[in-house]
Amino acid sequence: MRNNEQIRSLFQKVCSDDMQAYNELYLALCQQLLHFSAAIVSSFHLAEEVVSDVFVTLWQKRHQLSHVENPVVYLYVITKNLSLNTLQQQRRHLHENLELLDTAALIIAPDAESSMISAEVSQKIESAIRSLPARCQLIFRLVKHDRLSYREVADLLNISPKTVDAQLATAVKKISQAVRFDLSSELAKSYLHLDS
Secondary structure, three states: OOOHHHHHHHHHHHHOOOHHHHHHHHHHHHHHHHHHHHHHHOOHHHHHHHHHHHHHHHHHOHHHOOOOOOHHHHHHHHHHHHHHHHHHHHOOOOOOOHHHOOHHHHOOOOOHHHHOOOHHHHHHHHHHHHOOOHHHHHHHHHHHOOOOOHHHHHHHHOOOHHHHHHHHHHHHHHHHHHHHHHHHHHHHHHHHOOOO
16 A cells, blocks of 8 residues: 555545546555455455445545545545445344454455565464454554554544554454464474474
8 A cells, every 4th residue: 555645645636637546546545445345244246346336436526525634544434334334235134333344354465564474473463363353353454454543543433542542452462472372382493493
């Protein structure tokens, strides 16, 4: 993903009818918005429709959006709202409940940071992340993978930044405990080339 300044610049160009900037903005944010939506609607097929609708809405309302200060949060909020509307249409009996997220859909291909650690450690970390409660996992992934700020996540999920901080602290503690235990046994031996 591009940095926030690049996204803001592309967004402003979109507001000025720049189709090339629109395409670049789509490419920069599509995958993250797709995973986020899929976590809510539990379907990549439905999430693709949602993200498509998000960008259609963006283009249709582009002349009214020059006041938007944080385009990333704006697009996440639209994605959340359209995803929840889709979910409501699919499952009218469900209420807006982020605890029902399909957390498997949040998993994103490893980035350069995670390619610097072994596959075994990476698997242990991912397993620890998946063991977190759904809301805690979502907050962790939005902050660590999608690089949203605490304030952005708080705005997106309608919670306080202190709640984001607390959930993130819980996530980091549980993940570090899981990895530390694993590293102290079999992984340490493999790194040190010790025979069992």
